[in-house]
């Protein structure tokens with residue numbers, strides 16, 4: 001006998017625990033329904049979603065326009081493989097390249113696959129354009145990076161939990177500290193065989209580390225000087241999350257006069273995923289100009305599902321929603337409102353050290369060591385009060401609601417968060 005439906009949270013948790021690999025440690029909340037900024041558990045309790053599936057649902061849960069595109073296209077044609085053309089892919093490729101200002105796109109499915117793809121393109125460019133001797137190409141990465149979970153990607157992780165006992169590891173990566181331009185300058189000057197510098201414009205998984213404002217543009221200049229490709233992994237920061245269409249903002253098409261943007265730092269390879277589909281389907285992409293993308297020729301790379309008609313139709317709709325609903329602008333304005341309100345609380349708090357972030361990608365640092373359980377307990381208390389967030393690296397709590405959130409909802413959430421935090425303040 002197998003269960004055919006779930007009648008309680010306990011039952012769902014027990015099934016996952018018994019039959020699923022234990023590769024996650026979720027909060028004990030079993031979700032059944034989502035709409036906009038809200039999700040509901042199987043008991044019918046409503047929560048604000050302040051994780052947004054790691055920024056995959058920037059457009060809000062089950063956005064009607066995006067789910068309609070999914071339904072319509074799945075009933076018409078779902079998958080052809082790239083052995084044949086389909087009538088959606090070209091439309092999508094035109095849309096995404098025009099939106100982000102690149103000549104070409106290579107469509108994949110997950111973020112990790114897109115990062116892998118960028119690494120392959122960069123290495124091949126290194127041999128064929130930069131003329132690096134065979135098998136000598138190196139890629140510079142940053143400490144505390146997060147780029148996904150494949151064997152190659154965890155080979156250059158600095159997180160032992162992600163890396164230990166998965167070796168032997170892929171060679172050819174040099175790690176330098178994040179937000180350290182002198183270190184980048186030194187390594188690029190010391191080795192002529194470097195093909196690329198792979199970087200997150202803001203380190204999300206590491207705990208929302210925002211680099212100096214000039215970091216990316218300085219990195220851009222150094223890469224150009226040394227004929228090294230700049231690869232921006234915007235899987236989490238891209239698609240309006242940080243208050244611009246892209247955090248690297250080489251080209252911001254948010255069409256907003258107030259867009260201060262960040263200094264010009266257009267990458268050579270742009271990696272997108274997560275919110276590219278609004279969270280309803282795995283869609284990822286690598287974008288580049290022709291000089292770089294043309295190193296890829298038939299047979300050299302591919303994916304059965306990459307560029308399928310559902311993915312194409314869904315991603316077009318998801319990108320249109322970002323523009324139509326001005327999500328970048330909303331993220332910028334409400335992100336500032338959120339940080340200012342929390343800062344006011346933190347000024348007299350003992351339990352919270354600081355708030356940091358950009359747009360609606362923010363985090364607070366709890367005054368506890370990373371092995372402590374205060375942040376976890378705060379997240380449990382937040383969930384009881386109807387707000388879902390999750391600690392990262394022990395004492396950091398990320399706050400990243402869907403970008404369709406309103407000012408009243410942000411204020412409501414600030415009230416919930418500060419009420420919960422005050423219960424954790426040490427008694428005077």
Ligand SMILES: *Cc1c(COP(=O)(O)O)cnc(C)c1O
Pocket residue numbers: 054110111112113115146147148149200204205233234235236237273274
């Ligand atoms: C989530 C994430 C990835 C990996 O995406 P998956 O779809 O989980 O493979 C890569 N890079 C960054 C910056 C991410 O946040």
